[in-house]
Amino acid sequence: MTKKKELTVEEKLRALYDLQLIDSRIDEIKNMRGELPLEVEDLQDEVAGLNKRLEKLHLDLNTIEAGIKDKKSAIEEFKEAIKKYTAQQNEVKNNREFNSLEKEIEFQNLEIELAEKHIREMLVSIEHKKVSIEETESRLAARQEHLGHKEAELNSIMTETEREEELLLQKSEEFKADIEDRLLVAYDRIRNGVRNGLAVVSIERGASAGSYFTIPPQTQVEIAARKKIITDEHSGRILVDSALANEEREKIEAIIAKL
Template identity: 45%
Template sequence: HIDNRIDQIQKLRGDLPEEIRDLEDEKAGLETRLENYEEEVQEQEVAKRQAELDIKEAEGLIEKYEEQQLEVRNNREFDALTKEIESQEERIAEARETIDEAEETIESNESAIEETQERLDELDDLLDEKREELEEVVEDTEEEEKSLEDLRDEAAEKVSSRYLKAYSKLRDRLRDGRAVVPLKRGAAAGFAVPPQRQVEIRKRKTIVACEHTGRIIIDQDLYDETVDEMKQKFDL
């Protein structure tokens, strides 16, 4: 019954520890994503500012070349200045395209930042709630669980290592972990027990296992005595 009670305590915690881990993993992933979005915004802001400077510089050069065109003496010089003006106009067009792309990326990332931050705020609230819930369960059961584990260790020292190993394997194999069940009205854990086996169980001299499930079957009175002892010991 010690292991059954420990199982009950752990069941009280349910999936809370795993839920908390999942939420923490999601939070860590979102925080990394948020950093990436913010870095991208900063990079695009820098690119935008540089493009604006390029436009300003190119416009200044165009103005300069246009003034020089008024002073040229031949077509060759005029054409050379025209090419320089066209080059700066291309530079301006490219810079404006860079600005448009940067603004689009910034807008997209700022929207993603807002959504990510909202989800992070939700996760913080959820984590606070789940941690508080788990903390309450742990506080209510921690002392009892520690006492039960100490009691289990004491009991294990009195049992043959061969039997203990078999018992542990049985618990691991069973979905509910109940390796020991009581004989009740000629049956144990839903399976009928032959009359001769019932006699052996009541004599309490040998270990009797269920031929269907492998569970250890004990006398109902012994089971009840153990349960009562546990209730008194742990005020259940």
């Protein structure tokens, strides 16, 4: 494991503020994307769900149509049976055989009626399925169009920022390599504990940036001396003087401009 070089307090403050500026720029890039990645993911899930629903509706429709075909085929078989039994009635020699065939004919007619009833029910079901398919296709088309716009928007932002973010993340790791672990742990803890991700801030007009609490004059002198690391008693953030902040900001802006 490579031992980190020893830094003076001023060098530590500069390194921490540089890291903050880099990480803040990464935060800005992520904020530019906002909720877009989640919106795109949700829309993709919705489109996939609608496609699956559409697939099932078409499958159901095919099954019903096949059922109607089977019923019509069965009706033809029942009619053929009726013809056969009717013909046999003309050849019977007694009433018992005639009545037996009459019952078979009656049974076949009942089967035809039942099959026709089922066909009517299936035809109604087909109309309902077709309406559902039309509604689903319409919604799917609208969601696909919306998804296309959102994906294009996200891709545009990603194209503009992806390379910069990747290089910034590399720079962030480079800066971290020179900062002792104890300070990095404190930096990450503070950063994760505040809403805007600012763990290191400069003194602006007598107060820490982003805060309305005034820093006592003696503390401001100590911060400007850069002899020890001082934190804001109200927010816990690490404080640097404005001169140092301006110098490092110019340096980091120059680095970012070259990315």
